[in-house]
Amino acid sequence: MxxxxxxxxxxxxxxxxxxxxxxxxxxxxxxxxxxxxxxxxxxxxxxxxxxxxxxxxxxxxxxxxxxxxxxxxxxxxxxxxxxxxxxxxxxxxxxxxxxxxxxxxxxxxxxxxxxxxxxxxxxxxxxxxxxxxxxxxxxxxxxxxxxxxxxxxxxxxxxxxxxxxxxxxxxxxxxxxxxxxxxxxxxxxxxxxxxxxxxxxxxxxxxxxxxxxxSGNSAYDRRVFFDEKDALSLSAERGMELFFSQRTRCAECHSGFNFSGTVVFRGGEKLPIEFHNTGLFDLDGEGAYPEPNRGLFEHTRRPEDMGRFKAPTLRNIELTAPYLHDGSATTLEEVIETYAAGGREPGRGNHYKSPLVTGFEISESEIRDLVEFLKSLTDRSFITDARFSDPLQAE
Amino acid sequence: MRISRQTFSSATVLSAIALLAIPSSLLGSGGGSSPSPTPPPPVMELTARDHYERGLKLRDKAWELEEKATKEPEKAEKYLKKAGKEFEKAARSQREAIKMDSRMYQAYSSLGYALRRLGDYAGSIKAYDQGLAIEPRYAEAIEYRAEAYLGLGRLDEAKDAYMHLFRADRARADELLEAMQKWVDEKRATAGDQMVEDFAAWVAERTQLAVQTAMVGSGRTW
Structure with a gap:
């Protein structure tokens, strides 16, 4: 009852x-x-x-x-x-x-x-x-x-x-x-x-x-949806180009209006859920991730699902540190460096790693640009919107 | 090009009611001793909806002729001339529809379309304005009015319309962007100038942003 x-x-x-x-x-x-x-x-x-x-x-x-x-x-x-x-x-x-x-x-x-x-x-x-x-x-x-x-x-x-x-x-x-x-x-x-x-x-x-x-009221949104040319700094503009480039391939996993993996919405096609092994661990040379954080494997027990996690939204990512499924990356720079290296040692050799995580060349200034772009996805109105706040504090 | 498919089930209903209202003497009772003279066919008043639908059929006919012109270039001139005539008739039908129902925003939009295809951009924009004053959310009119703006070189207004559609109806926005690119190509082929090049740069940038923000898993607008 x-x-x-x-x-x-x-x-x-x-x-x-x-x-x-x-x-x-x-x-x-x-x-x-x-x-x-x-x-x-x-x-x-x-x-x-x-x-x-x-x-x-x-x-x-x-x-x-x-x-x-x-x-x-x-x-x-x-x-x-x-x-x-x-x-x-x-x-x-x-x-x-x-x-x-x-x-x-x-x-x-x-x-x-x-x-x-x-x-x-x-x-x-x-x-x-x-x-x-x-x-x-x-x-x-x-x-x-x-x-x-x-x-x-x-x-x-x-x-x-x-x-x-x-x-x-x-x-x-x-x-x-x-x-x-x-x-x-x-x-x-x-x-x-x-x-x-x-x-x-x-x-x-x-x-x-x-x-x-x-949440969709960021500098990026003003640039893209309202054609405000100066909404993004020059650095963020360069970062945006990098984000969508074939070199970094960030947008392959963080895509669409939500900068995330698969989404559902009214009138949209129901697509399969995507999970990715990003090469963070390989404990035994067989691809093992530490328990109980073995990703999709915890649910399916299929070896190929080892270390596979979904790509979260990057909207407001500036506000949600630390990063990755286990919170093991403190900064956005660290996350980018990890992906640029094709994962972490020895996880980058994980044979279940996603083919999308191949690593890429990126300079320090380009990392700064990419971080600037990611910060442009921050929606300050979202974190101050009274409709989403604690009603008892509001009263 | 998207074809607006309007269906009016109430048309059938009204026609049926009209038939029922015909006096039985006109239909013939069959009970008399001598054969009745053949009654004249009942005069059916065309409704605004009838005129509107007729206008759409004429527009479709014009499209068919344009397609034939593409397939048979040697007869293109003849077909295009005929297509023009059909657009003229379509415009007349939509004007009749509007005369009978001044709130029928779809007819204003279709009138705007026919006039645009006839090269009357100013008249076309006026018709779209009137339709959008009645139903400001009518995306078809927003898109096609923007194409009329292009015809008149009113590029800032076309850009505003694109941004409006980009926020709310991506399929329409994509169509408009395609029309903008076509306009750029045509202008460059004849006499491009700085204004055309500036607009071309804007179209290129928006095309890139459209690709980047493409809705994953969306086969349609929402």
Missing amino acids: NDVPLILRVKFVVPIGISLLLAGCVPGGRSELEEPASVQTMETAAGTGSEPYRWRLPAGFPMPLLPSGNSMNAAKVELGRHLFYDRRLSGNETFSCASCHRQKYAFSDGRVVAEGSTGEKHPRNAMSLTNVAYNRAFAWADPKLSSLEDQALVPMLNEHPVELGLAGRKREILERLAADPEYRTLFSQAFPVPRSIRFEHVVRAIAAFERTLL
Whole structure:
């Protein structure tokens, strides 16, 4: 039993009927001719239930693909924001999702590897939630996690290591939430039917909030999407050329509007998830990576999947140091030098290494240019946007 | 070139209603002793939609003739002349449609297209402006108006239109960029000048950026 009924606890019912009716209305006055193949508006209503969520898509970004069981509405997103920042959502009430996904670090944590609510260290670096709505895969190398809803359960229920520490404590958590009048209101607005607080509602609301974490207002975006010639420094312009060049081949793995591996979006083709062995380790001359960070191999047990991880987004990469799946690179310069060398010694000889990681010649000034370009992908508005901030601090 | 495929299921419905409204005496009851004189065919009023669709068919016919001109160069002049006539007829049909439904932005866009193909760039832009005043999000009109701007050498306005489409409708943006490159090639073949070269540099840069930002896994716009 993972739900706590609201019907006995809620003393008044929020008048959602009116908004439900309004949400179903279609603007009148349009000719009977079909809708235009129109230019996408920057704000688009979506979802059902309470007031529709109004997307604010950055220029050039497609509409995210939503899972069938979790439509967007404004109340759900707001509930998700509250839950995301709420420490009551950890077993010992010391941790929240935001403990490892901090807005000032573009929703990563600034640590080498993440740390759970009991102080246990996670084997891998916390990933940024920048544009997570478009992810085809979640975590560094888990092919089974195909939705944010599935992914959100991992830190909640994980026991090795403990992250939020909710395993076996779902009912306790729901009771904590139901005891708070504000949450009773927020849940009833976000999930009018059934009128109870359920664990799946918690998960869906957090995923809905995470889908809103869109970032596409960087100097690069102003240069490319708004044709602002001086948005990038000359150094960043040179870096951009290098980034997309055949010499460095950075864009082979970090591609498209999100500078990442495979993405999903409405109307887009569903492409296979890509994972890459970048030649960081070869412990035994047979290609072994250190346990438990063996990438896709941990899930498939196929030798050729050893050390294969997904390419994360490079948007806001300046804010998400340290780098790589194990946080072993402190700076962007170090990452570039590693790729320029075709990996690390002796990992660069790993016979499972991606053929894309061949190494390349690059001068020190070119590394500076490339780093300047990567820094031009920083979206400062993303880390100060009140819509994504802790609602309790905002109040 | 993208062909706008508009389907109007309500057309069929309205035609059916019109047929039902015809008095049965006109259709013949068959119950009389002497044969009735053959009734005159009912006069069907053309709707704005009918005119619009007719205009599209005429445009399609013009395209077919242009294609024939490409395939049979020896008869190209004849085919292109005929195509011009069809574009003229298409423009007339769209004007009729607009006369009957002044909010039909698609008809303004199709009128703009026909006029552009007839070389009347100013008239074309005016038609697109009118259509876009009704439906500012109509990407087809934004793209084709920009091509009319090219025809008049209004390059800054064409560039603005491209940037607008680049942010919101990449397929249309790509088509416009192709048209811009064609314009550059044609101008260079005749009498290029600094303005053309500046624009050519801009087109080259935007082409490179378009390739770099190509949407992985996208077979269409979104």
